[in-house]
Each structure stands twice: as C-alpha cells, then as structure tokens.
Amino acid sequence: MSDSSTGNATGNSRRKLITGGLAAVAGVTGLGVAARLAKRYGLVPPDAGGIYGPGETLNYATQRVLARHSKAREFSKSQISKPPFANEIAPPSDAFKKLQAGGFADWRLTIDGLVDHPGTFSVAELKKYPSRGHITELACEEGWSYIAEWHGVPLAHVLDVVGVQPQAKYVVYVSMEPDTWDSIDMDEARHPQTLLAYGMNDAELPVVHGGPLRIRVPRQLGYKNVKFVNRLTVTDDIKKFGKGLGSVSPEYGYAWYAGV
C-alpha cells in the first residue's frame, strides 16, 4: 500500500511481502471461519456448490442477516397495475381441465413431511382460515414487474394448523405443472406476507396467474411464486429433493434464492 514513488527499498519490499503474507493467511482463515459460521446459522443456500456458489451464498447470507424480518413494500390501491400482466402458462393438462370444469372443488393441497398432522385441504377449507391481503409488486428476473393485490391464507397459519416439527428447515412446494417445484427456508415460509394465494384484485385467482392456488413470496422474484400449488412437504433435508439443489430452477442455471 506504500505509494512512495522513489524506489529504494529491499526492506520495504520485504515488509510488503510479510504484510501480504499475513493478509493472505488472515484472509483464508477468515473465509474458513465465515464458512463455518454461515453453515451453523443456516446462511448457506442448497445450491451453494459450483463456481457461482460464493456469489449465491453471499447474496443469501447477507439478505438473511439484513432482512430476515423485513416486509416487502406495500402499495396503495391506485398503484395496482391495470390490467395485471399475465406471464405465459403451459397448456393445461387434461387432469387440470377436469378440475377446472368442476370449479376446482376437487382441487386438493396435500401437506406432508415433518408435520404432526399431515393432510389434504380443499381451497374452500383454506378460505375458512384467516385471510390476509397485500398489494405488492411481482418482479420477474427478466426485468418487468406489476403490482397486484393478493388474497390468501398466510402460509405460517397453515403450518401451525398441521404442526411443524422443530427440526424443519424448508418448505417444498410442488405445482401441478410437470417438473415445477421450489422451496423456501422457514424464515420465508413463516414470513407474514408469504401467502397461499387464492385471490387477486378482489376476485378469484385467475388460472393465468396460477389459480386456484399459488404461493406468493413477495420478497422474492416471480419464479419463486409457483403457480398451481397442490403439495407442500416440510423437510429438514433438502438434498432429498430433485438433484438436491433446493428447487428445479438451479437445474436450469437459476439461483435457488431469488431475493436479488
């Protein structure tokens, strides 16, 4: 760091070498300690392996430390996007069309894993639980965004109903769309704005937006907000699911943690 412009110094360069060496040792030790601490406090995402692992881990760990309980910004009714932009959905399967024809009366959400009372819930049953609404922005990783009012039951409430066991670390959610599943940590799952959404802008949640049931995670990007959710599994071992990366997104190169 010496900026002396007149070069006269073997002593100087030896000192630099020693300083540099000490800094390198301190750096490596620091990284080791940081990695162990991060692991202990659950700050390492399931997809932390690979060349982009350090960046993914820094994103996740920093935001968990800075924003564990922060609330996503909420907007006023007048800021709701009209019309709400609907991203494309895959052509519905025959099984889905059959459920849709019956007004989704036979739609079931199955909850299993590390819970005391596994079970299945119809949308009507979910609607009997206390509902919460929020006007939040849904932002896609591509760059576009819109604001809508979402209505649903807080996931935290449903988790309390089925009784989550203390060792639980993640909630895995699965869509009726093939090959579509994701997961969030318990902080995000228990966050008061995380909803099992069945309504949007004072109406039923439209099919193009994932109706009859979609998970709404307003602190994360659009792709974490999986549509057509019909199964939740509470787990302490995310490695058991898919390729063990926490969701299907990392299998396509996308980050499991989408708070950035």
Place this chain on the structure above:
Amino acid sequence: MGGSESVGMPVGGSVASASAAGADARAARRHSLLVRITHWVSTLCFIALLVTGAEIVLSHPRFYWGETGNVGTPVLFKIPVPASRHLVPTGYNYTLRDQNGWSRALHFQAAWFVVLTGLLYVISGVLSGYFRRELLPAKGDRSLGAFFATLKSHLRFARPGPEEAHSYNLLQRLSYLFVIFVAFPLVVWTGLAMSPTWDAAFPATVNLLGGRQSARTIHFFDSVFLLLFVLVHVLMVWFAGFWSRTLAMITGRVKEGK
C-alpha cells in the same frame, strides 16, 4: 479503478507532479501493488458485468420509468434487438436462447468481487493519502483556468509530456474521482434497488429513485456511462503509449528515457 492513462498537459505545465520529483531511478515507481491488483480485478469484473448485463437486458430489452413496467405498459424506450423471451414484442420473428441463469449468477458474483475490491481500494486510498495526493486536483490546478487549459490540450489531442507518466493530469483526476465516488456507487445502488428483499429492508433506496423500473433504467444508463469511460480510458492509454502505460499498471514501474 485507478487507471494509468494521461494525455495533454496544461499550457505552462502547472500540474504538480509530486511523484515525479526526483525520479532519477531507471524505473521509477508508479503504481502501488494494491492499486495494480484492484485495477485488474476490477477490469475482469467489469468485463463480466458488461457481458452478463447485456445478456440480461436481452430477456427484456424495454425500459420504463416509475415503479412498474411490462409488455402491457408504455415504454420509455426500447433497444432494437431480438429478445430471449418470445413474449416480448421486438419486431423480430425469432427468439434468442435463454442465457439468464448463468448471466445473473456471474453478474452478482462479479458485483460482489468488484464491490469488495472497490471498498478495499477506497479505504486504503483514504488511509494512505493516495486520493489526496494522486486524485484530488493538485494545488496549482484548482482553478477554472487550469481546467480549461487541460481541456483545450485534450481537445487538440496533444501528446502528453513525459512528466505525465508519473502523475495524473487534472481532467484525469476529475474523471477518476467522478467514476469512483459517483458513477460506481450509483450503479451499485441502482443494482441493489432492483432486489426485492433489499427493498424490503431499505425501502427508501428504491423509493428515492422513483421506483423499481426507474432504478433499472438508471442502472442501464450508468452502465453505458461506465462503458464509455472505459473506452475513453483505453483510448487515452493508447495515445499515451499503450505498452508503457499498461506495463506500468502491471509491474508498477515506469521505464525512463524512452
């Protein structure tokens, strides 16, 4: 970030070049090890950020102002390129391959590296007096006259005098200071303001910018500005003598008597 370029001497040679004084050693010291390492780490990060940033824009080459924006809302402007998503109306009848996964991952990783590198550079630059000595305009140059003199010699594309191998000229100092303390922090800020969880923790950071889409648009323009800065920087290095200046940023020393 600390660059090694220089072209154009103010008339009368009023630029104080403290570090040139007494440079009778055959290869005078020019850049400290820390400046050299942070310079090249930043260079690599910049290339990674530029390529991945451009790639991410391809998935939605439309820009908006305010909080929200999508294909159903009016645009501020569009970039006339094909997109990597077929839902985006571009006027092209084909869709590019989706490369956003690795692009985003590398973008954030490079951002972390360049921010940490930048912090190291700024903290050491303040503590060592480097900014005061090398980047704040030299005492004799703190006047409009000196500014216009430097500007004029730049506009005439005057070759730099030999003393500029050891010290930055006024225009250089001002542009480096602007990049280090305005453009770079702004690109980090607007980048963070696009993160929904960051916005949850620090809502003012996005609201002050006018909303998420405004942040994205400012991020884009600031990136274009930084790209222009780098292009001019390389051009100036080329003017001043590409290999001697580049070697100085690698070895830290300036060869005398060339």
